Amino acid sequence: MPMTFHQIHTHFVAEVSGVDLSAPITSEEAQIIENAINRYGVLVFREQSISDAQQASFSRHFGALEVPGLKTNITKAKNRRLGKFMADISNLDRAHNILDSESRQRMFNLGNRFWHSDSSYRAIPAKLSLLSARVVPQHGGQTQFADMCAAYDALDAKLKKEIDGLVCEHSLLYSRGRLGFGDFTKEEERNFRPVHQTLVRVHPASGRRSLFLSAHAGQIVGWPTPVARVLLEELTEFATQAQFVYTHHWRPFDLVIWDNRRTMHRARRFDDANQVRDMRRTTVAGEAPTVAKQPNNITDA
Numbered sequence: 001m002p003m004t005f006h007q008i009h010t011h012f013v014a015e016v017s018g019v020d021l022s023a024p025i026t027s028e029e030a031q032i033i034e035n036a037i038n039r040y041g042v043l044v045f046r047e048q049s050i051s052d053a054q055q056a057s058f059s060r061h062f063g064a065l066e067v068p069g070l071k072t073n074i075t076k077a078k079n080r081r082l083g084k085f086m087a088d089i090s091n092l093d094r095a096h097n098i099l100d101s102e103s104r105q106r107m108f109n110l111g112n113r114f115w116h117s118d119s120s121y122r123a124i125p126a127k128l129s130l131l132s133a134r135v136v137p138q139h140g141g142q143t144q145f146a147d148m149c150a151a152y153d154a155l156d157a158k159l160k161k162e163i164d165g166l167v168c169e170h171s172l173l174y175s176r177g178r179l180g181f182g183d184f185t186k187e188e189e190r191n192f193r194p195v196h197q198t199l200v201r202v203h204p205a206s207g208r209r210s211l212f213l214s215a216h217a218g219q220i221v222g223w224p225t226p227v228a229r230v231l232l233e234e235l236t237e238f239a240t241q242a243q244f245v246y247t248h249h250w251r252p253f254d255l256v257i258w259d260n261r262r263t264m265h266r267a268r269r270f271d272d273a274n275q276v277r278d279m280r281r282t283t284v285a286g287e288a289p290t291v292a293k294q295p296n297n298i299t300d301a
């Protein structure tokens with residue numbers, strides 16, 4: 001059965017059928033999927049009952065995988081529930097119990113409820129994210145996606161000109177600061193040093209321009225902070241209007257791929273003190289920084 005792509009949102013997002021991700025795919029099939037990612041930005045695969053190993057090997061068709069947690073450092077290696085390349089997007093601890101309601105890890109994870117682009121706090125931000133739903137809550141816990149190409153296209157010409165060439169600082173200090181965190185350890189302060197990202201980026205495959213916004217963005221280089229924050233807030237509000245947003249209602253064994261180079265996303269609330277949401281993400285690393293030069297103190301990706 002050939003692979004088919006059915007567009008389910010005016011601007012982006014397609015549902016894919018005719019492929020079984022628990023079996024190896026050919027490089028031709030991988031290329032068809034990558035072409036579709038470049039076109040739609042978000043792909044939804046239903047009923048894909050896959051293991052972590054199968055998810056990782058499927059993901060590697062699209063590039064090298066990020067090792068999660070190197071920057072966040074919240075989950076020490078010994079406390080990890082999942083393998084090296086799996087980002088644990090759940091409310092569970094190593095023993096698969098729901099995280100204590102006061103745990104710092106739970107509080108830190110709430111940053112996923114703000115609109116963001118994955119790993120935009122890394123000097124080379126993420127290319128793709130692949131999220132597999134293993135257990136979903138009865139209510140809530142959806143993921144929303146915003147099409148930052150469509151949002152950019154809809155900006156008026158004057159604003160497009162104003163923001164052209166602007167560079168933002170991205171850091172977990174900003175996104176976690178919004179949650180009320182201020183008590184960062186010395187190690188976290190080192191790991192969370194802001195990186196530079198261009199505000200308007202060009203997609204390497206489609207050539208389309210998009211707004212590179214994220215909850216991690218907290219400053220525009222050379223601007224007074226309040227002026228920068230107001231513009232970033234205004235652009236985020238514009239880019240996340242209903243017409244640019246797709247809401248994914250998870251079923252167990254859905255797998256969703258999104259292109260962080262042209263979308264933002266956020267998780268919606270659910271009863272995380274009582275219900276399990278077990279999602280596992282693999283992240284395909286980006287290939288290049290979005291700016292020519294990082295601040296002097298940034299040497300890693």
Ligand SMILES: [Fe+2]
Nearest residue numbers: 112116117118
């Ligand atoms: Fe995310």
